[in-house]
Amino acid sequence: MKAQIQDSAGGGPTDFDEGFRARLRDLLVWRRDVRRFRHDPLPSGTLERLIRLACLAPSVGLSQPWRFVIVDDPAHRAAIRDVDYANAVKIAWQSRRFWEADEHIYGGISWTTGPTTQVWYPSDRLFSAKGILLGAYAIGGQADELASRPLPEQFDTSRAAIEGLHPGRSRELEKPMAVAWSKMPYSLGFAARFRNGQESEYSLLNTPDGPFYFAGEHLSRIGPWQEGAILSARRAANMIDKHRRVTDATNANP
Numbered sequence: 001m002k003a004q005i006q007d008s009a010g011g012g013p014t015d016f017d018e019g020f021r022a023r024l025r026d027l028l029v030w031r032r033d034v035r036r037f038r039h040d041p042l043p044s045g046t047l048e049r050l051i052r053l054a055c056l057a058p059s060v061g062l063s064q065p066w067r068f069v070i071v072d073d074p075a076h077r078a079a080i081r082d083v084d085y086a087n088a089v090k091i092a093w094q095s096r097r098f099w100e101a102d103e104h105i106y107g108g109i110s111w112t113t114g115p116t117t118q119v120w121y122p123s124d125r126l127f128s129a130k131g132i133l134l135g136a137y138a139i140g141g142q143a144d145e146l147a148s149r150p151l152p153e154q155f156d157t158s159r160a161a162i163e164g165l166h167p168g169r170s171r172e173l174e175k176p177m178a179v180a181w182s183k184m185p186y187s188l189g190f191a192a193r194f195r196n197g198q199e200s201e202y203s204l205l206n207t208p209d210g211p212f213y214f215a216g217e218h219l220s221r222i223g224p225w226q227e228g229a230i231l232s233a234r235r236a237a238n239m240i241d242k243h244r245r246v247t248d249a250t251n252a253n254p
């Protein structure tokens, strides 16, 4: 029996013939991860056609739980593109909790020299057999430097920094793990960094583009903290509310 599908234009049935199957297989094998995009405008109608095709993606009960947002204003688009993101690197170890058992350290941070920057002691499950010690939390240039090294070297650097603080204990460190935000797929970094001279871009992105309002830690002066993200979200919600009240009043008293 031959499986058949309707073609997307709603025309006649399409055979899953050999040529079609080969092309479909190539497409699946291809799995191309596109990271660089052209900036020239699409021909008129192309975006709408692509969105119509994207809407054919399976969704339970045809619920289509997505929304496409087209940021049109060139100034907003340029400002979004221009935001830099800072890198961060964390390295964690599992270990016997020597810092508590032997040295009476219960949570907190020790600062180190070198790119690993700090050692962060866990403040949960005190006195349990083992814990997770944060052996590096580097941000910005130091994170870039650390992330540029091969993983074994990153672990050696972190181990040496911990050994400097706690002589003889680094041999108890096990199962290291490192995360560099710059290496996470689809992540530009751990937090936005507006440069000096970008005030007008920051202000612009805090104004809506038509019906679209922007919010997030990147639009807060508080930097990479949840507080900044929440305040930014509240600001956007207040702007939407204000807009609605003005529109309602205008409609009531035309």
Ligand SMILES: Cc1cc2nc3c(=O)[nH]c(=O)nc-3n(C[C@H](O)[C@H](O)[C@H](O)COP(=O)(O)OP(=O)(O)OC[C@H]3O[C@@H](n4cnc5c(N)ncnc54)[C@H](O)[C@@H]3O)c2cc1C
Residues within 6 Å of the ligand: 088, 190, 191, 215, 216, 217, 218, 223, 224, 225, 226, 227, 229
């Ligand atoms: C390593 C690290 C440590 C931190 N430590 C602290 C701390 O100790 N205390 C503190 O207060 N803050 C801390 N922060 C900062 C805090 O996590 C952020 O400021 C906050 O989470 C930002 O919230 P947000 O809503 O702006 O963005 P996010 O929390 O990043 O939320 C954005 C969401 O949008 C989703 N998304 C992105 N693109 C799309 C798309 N195209 N379609 C659909 N969804 C999409 C993402 O998956 C994500 O869930 C830390 C951050 C990092 C990275």
